[in-house]
Amino acid sequence: MSFAGVMRPGHAAIRVLDMEESLTYYTERLGLMKTDEDDQGRVYLKAWDELDCFSIVLREAPSPGIDYTGYKTCSRADRDELVGKLEDYGLEIEWIPEDELKGCGERARFQTPSGHLFELYAEKKQVGDGLGRLNPNPWPEGLKGMQVYRFDHVLLYGPKIIETTKIFTDVLGFDLTERVLSPEGEMNVSFVSCSNKAHDLAFVEYPEPNKLHHVSFMLMTWEEVLRAADIMSMHGISIDIGPTRHGITRGRTIYFFDPSGNRNEVFCGDYTWYPDREPITWTADELGKAIFYHDRKLNENFLSVVT
Amino acid sequence: MSVNKFIITIEDNAEVFTCPPGRNVLKAMEQLGRKGIPVGCRGGGCGVCRVQVLDQGGYRTGKMSREQVPVEDEEKGICLACKLFPEGDLHLKVLGKWRKQFLTGTV
Numbered sequence: 325m326s327f328a329g330v331m332r333p334g335h336a337a338i339r340v341l342d343m344e345e346s347l348t349y350y351t352e353r354l355g356l357m358k359t360d361e362d363d364q365g366r367v368y369l370k371a372w373d374e375l376d377c378f379s380i381v382l383r384e385a386p387s388p389g390i391d392y393t394g395y396k397t398c399s400r401a402d403r404d405e406l407v408g409k410l411e412d413y414g415l416e417i418e419w420i421p422e423d424e425l426k427g428c429g430e431r432a433r434f435q436t437p438s439g440h441l442f443e444l445y446a447e448k449k450q451v452g453d454g455l456g457r458l459n460p461n462p463w464p465e466g467l468k469g470m471q472v473y474r475f476d477h478v479l480l481y482g483p484k485i486i487e488t489t490k491i492f493t494d495v496l497g498f499d500l501t502e503r504v505l506s507p508e509g510e511m512n513v514s515f516v517s518c519s520n521k522a523h524d525l526a527f528v529e530y531p532e533p534n535k536l537h538h539v540s541f542m543l544m545t546w547e548e549v550l551r552a553a554d555i556m557s558m559h560g561i562s563i564d565i566g567p568t569r570h571g572i573t574r575g576r577t578i579y580f581f582d583p584s585g586n587r588n589e590v591f592c593g594d595y596t597w598y599p600d601r602e603p604i605t606w607t608a609d610e611l612g613k614a615i616f617y618h619d620r621k622l623n624e625n626f627l628s629v630v631t
Numbered sequence: 632m633s634v635n636k637f638i639i640t641i642e643d644n645a646e647v648f649t650c651p652p653g654r655n656v657l658k659a660m661e662q663l664g665r666k667g668i669p670v671g672c673r674g675g676g677c678g679v680c681r682v683q684v685l686d687q688g689g690y691r692t693g694k695m696s697r698e699q700v701p702v703e704d705e706e707k708g709i710c711l712a713c714k715l716f717p718e719g720d721l722h723l724k725v726l727g728k729w730r731k732q733f734l735t736g737t738v
């Protein structure tokens with residue numbers, strides 16, 4: 325497949341209440357690696373199978389939640405072309421200088437009608453996975469906790485998700501892969517992909533702007549999801565629901581919370597998306613099954629707890 | 632040897648349960664299989680378990696989201712049950728609830 329435009333979710337900047345406690349959780353439990361910190365006290369982390377120098381940035385703050393989500397483009401020319409399209413569409417761009425996040429190139433930031441901040445950037449320093457690119461081993465020794473492979477996507481809650489989703493599909497070239505329709509036939513949940521994953525980003529309609537539902541990390545097997553759940557119980561990590569199966573995206577999943585109440589997911593096994601597919605549609609009367617395929621009923625905690 | 636436990640009384644539904652020192656009220660409730668306070672993230676972030684301490688049996692709190700518990704609320708004894716550590720018997724009023732949103736009532 326030939327990639328162009330937006331390549332992948334590159335980083336999520338997360339607010340936490342207590343840095344020390346959070347760092348133990350994100351490194352020892354999730355298994356991310358600390359790669360750097362800066363003079364603002366922000367801490368930079370990456371998953372082992374990522375080559376770029378960070379994918380998660382933690383900032384200590386009075387309230388948890390998400391500051392912004394960054395997407396890496398295939399080239400600087402792609403970034404600039406997409407920024408031009410965003411401006412033509414009527415969105416205001418704020419340029420964040422190179423190295424404002426250490427190791428990251430210039431970022432073009434914009435706000436969606438849902439209240440969330442997004443960034444496009446083309447360059448980030450690569451530190452590698454410790455295996456190299458010449459005759460590498462399949463995985464590095466000494467991994468910790470759940471041993472997540474990569475930061476995979478975020479699901480965000482906010483108003484006007486039809487308009488917000490349009491920015492990603494009509495301007496940035498994402499594909500709508502799945503959607504949920506309200507009884508009135510309006511889209512109130514959207515899943516979009518910039519690659520051939522089932523989702524690189526998702527939105528749920530919600531009255532309050534700029535809310536975080538979850539930050540997701542990828543595992544490879546159901547056994548690894550089960551093992552992640554074991555680690556949660558070993559360390560008293562707050563579990564939301566799972567391990568279970570999603571109807572939407574087919575993912576095998578468990579949801580849980582970081583020490584500040586930000587929801588995380590580890591999952592495996594969604595399908596391969598190709599752009600010649602029609603989006604999948606879920607109707608309100610089958611929503612229970614769409615969300616949790618085995619429970620087949622709506623889970624109020626999962627649907628309404630956000631940071 | 633006697634183990635000192637505090638008595639937690641929830642006003643709204645007359646639920647009563649005990650909480651040992653050093654444990655948060657929400658965890659004590661969940662571990663005893665009791666209900667009464669809605670359970671959310673359990674990390675001081677989402678605000679679902681907001682309660683108000685009605686009498687001052689003594690308590691301390693851990694770090695909580697300022698968005699969910701502003702200073703003026705905290706001064707009125709409002710806090711999140713997942714970050715509420717009793718130092719005496721407490722009477723609580725439940726303030727938190729599920730924030731109804733688009734999915735409610737659609738099925």
